[in-house]
Amino acid sequence: MGAVPRSALQLTAEEMREAGYRTVDMLVRHLTDEEAPPIRRATVGAMQELLGRAAAEEPTPFAEVLAGLEGDVLPYRARGDHPGFFAFISYCGTWPGALGDFIASAANVYASSWMESAGPSQVELEVLGWFKEWIGYPASATGILVSGGSAANMTALACAREALVGPMSDDLVAYVPDQAHSSLARAARVLGFRPDQVRVLPVGQGFRLDPATLQRAITADRTAGRRPLFVSVSGGSTNTGSVDPLAEIAAVCREEGVWLHVDAAYGAFAALTERGREALVGLELADSVTLDPHKWLYQAYECGCVLVRNGTLLRRAFEITPDYLLDAVPGEEEVNFSDLGMQLSRTSHAIKVWTSIRTFGVAAFRDAIDRSIDQALLAQRLIEESVTLEITSPAQLGVVCFSRRFEEAEGEHESDAMHEELIAALERSGIAFISSTRLRGRFSMRMCIMNFTTRDEDVAATIDFLANEPVARHPSPPPAVFEPHVALERGWLGRPRVSADELRLLPLFSDLDDQQVGRVLAASSERTCVKGDAIVVEGDGSRELYIVLEGEAAITRGGEPVATLGAGEPIGEIAALEWGAGFGYARTASATAASAVRALVIPAGRVDELVREIPALGERLRAIARSRLHRP
Numbered sequence: 001m002g003a004v005p006r007s008a009l010q011l012t013a014e015e016m017r018e019a020g021y022r023t024v025d026m027l028v029r030h031l032t033d034e035e036a037p038p039i040r041r042a043t044v045g046a047m048q049e050l051l052g053r054a055a056a057e058e059p060t061p062f063a064e065v066l067a068g069l070e071g072d073v074l075p076y077r078a079r080g081d082h083p084g085f086f087a088f089i090s091y092c093g094t095w096p097g098a099l100g101d102f103i104a105s106a107a108n109v110y111a112s113s114w115m116e117s118a119g120p121s122q123v124e125l126e127v128l129g130w131f132k133e134w135i136g137y138p139a140s141a142t143g144i145l146v147s148g149g150s151a152a153n154m155t156a157l158a159c160a161r162e163a164l165v166g167p168m169s170d171d172l173v174a175y176v177p178d179q180a181h182s183s184l185a186r187a188a189r190v191l192g193f194r195p196d197q198v199r200v201l202p203v204g205q206g207f208r209l210d211p212a213t214l215q216r217a218i219t220a221d222r223t224a225g226r227r228p229l230f231v232s233v234s235g236g237s238t239n240t241g242s243v244d245p246l247a248e249i250a251a252v253c254r255e256e257g258v259w260l261h262v263d264a265a266y267g268a269f270a271a272l273t274e275r276g277r278e279a280l281v282g283l284e285l286a287d288s289v290t291l292d293p294h295k296w297l298y299q300a301y302e303c304g305c306v307l308v309r310n311g312t313l314l315r316r317a318f319e320i321t322p323d324y325l326l327d328a329v330p331g332e333e334e335v336n337f338s339d340l341g342m343q344l345s346r347t348s349h350a351i352k353v354w355t356s357i358r359t360f361g362v363a364a365f366r367d368a369i370d371r372s373i374d375q376a377l378l379a380q381r382l383i384e385e386s387v388t389l390e391i392t393s394p395a396q397l398g399v400v401c402f403s404r405r406f407e408e409a410e411g412e413h414e415s416d417a418m419h420e421e422l423i424a425a426l427e428r429s430g431i432a433f434i435s436s437t438r439l440r441g442r443f444s445m446r447m448c449i450m451n452f453t454t455r456d457e458d459v460a461a462t463i464d465f466l467a468n469e470p471v472a473r474h475p476s477p478p479p480a481v482f483e484p485h486v487a488l489e490r491g492w493l494g495r496p497r498v499s500a501d502e503l504r505l506l507p508l509f510s511d512l513d514d515q516q517v518g519r520v521l522a523a524s525s526e527r528t529c530v531k532g533d534a535i536v537v538e539g540d541g542s543r544e545l546y547i548v549l550e551g552e553a554a555i556t557r558g559g560e561p562v563a564t565l566g567a568g569e570p571i572g573e574i575a576a577l578e579w580g581a582g583f584g585y586a587r588t589a590s591a592t593a594a595s596a597v598r599a600l601v602i603p604a605g606r607v608d609e610l611v612r613e614i615p616a617l618g619e620r621l622r623a624i625a626r627s628r629l630h631r632p
């Protein structure tokens, strides 16, 4: 087969070898180029200029195609394997792994049915067996390799729903901490959960979800007649590397009959090390786990994995056998991976994992992960020793967050702008590439150290640059600040409707123009409550925004008093605002009328519209939400 070409699409054996050798030579040149920066950006125009052309009818010599890839394509990208690549989640593949991928691709493995793929299927079972052992799962668990963490999270949510209830329904509720990866919000959206069926729960100390917060949310939903279904917590959150208290959360879920998923996309492989195992204690109790070998197991993109503790559930959720696949129905002990996930046709992601792990041995992977954990601790120590930097979240797994004290900056706005400039200057220097995030609403620099090419000196040079590089000031007008309790000294009680002038007396709306005030009024209605009325209930999924016009409301969390809110102050803005990916928080506190209360009510959905149309209003509401969200 293939010795004598039968089609223009076939090469001779000699041509195949020649093209292959050339490709390897080009890649080795590319991958060993010590001068390459951690990222090289380009404009759309520049890329179109280099690459934009119609597909030619006539052939192009392979050497020319390859030269185009080497000169015009591959240089313009981030280099996850650069020793100073500390942005987002690092990605750094191994050469044997890449060759494994090449083998799967060149052999064009169809890793879907046992009948057509006994060898690759067994390799996948082997790899899954290793992963199960590493995270403490029983051999009876099942799993599948997928494209990445997003696909794994979606597979887990679909499996949980099928296992516990079957079809989608309006009363099901899923719970995630506010540090959860956005792929969970997307998974919920795709699987038919409306925003009010996803409770985003505020984390507590150390960016970890307090089990009591989860318990309260579940209880509130049960009391309201809803069905708590699925909890996903972090086994290494993207922002800070925080691991939620898995064992305690597992106890809550077991008691409540709720499915526990742990998104340990990058964190799971830390279980190979002693420190990682300690951090992830309780991971083995989850009903399902996401692990991404293309993150901290140094596999080439794409490679994700979902494991499900009860081995029969994944198949029950996904198995489907149309007439045209009856020939490939698996025998008693055989596995058709197409029955365990969303894809029918699929490549073998397992071959690269198997190839690289067998080539280097597990100890080499363990040592590399251990070294990253050490380097994150080194970064933390250097930050703590610096007079200009401060830790915003200490080293957890491979992630450390910090900021610089820009004392000359006037306010948060300017300090944020100076941080952005500092990060850009680091990128321009070619030393390293880091990214940023927001922790409790505050700008933070973030280093993710997971790359086996990183040396201690790369970490030290990066911290040194960030601590000492001069940054020019970026004066910018601060956003208007909300001052609560600016007196609203008008007797409004009994008035049928708030007027535009009256609305402007409220600090939230004080500098809105006539048109904007008109929009707020058109979007809102009024509600009056008698003393003792519940305005919002903690844990509830309602999302209206209230602004107190008259009277006072008592705010409690977990039954404990937190604040009293009076005229002009918003209630419920945390749940009313969209926090990304289309989802918002459940009510984080209860508000009860402490006297007769009159309030303006802006319905769920309209708040997002108003905030988009009136950015100043959005900024004020977000500033208030931020300060209240993390109120001790």
Ligand SMILES: Cc1ncc(COP(=O)(O)O)c(C=O)c1O
Binding pocket: 089, 147, 148, 149, 150, 151, 181, 183, 236, 237, 238, 263, 264, 265, 266, 292, 304
């Ligand atoms: C914790 C976590 N979960 C899920 C994902 C999504 O994974 P993927 O990008 O492989 O879809 C990420 C990606 O960074 C992550 O950090």
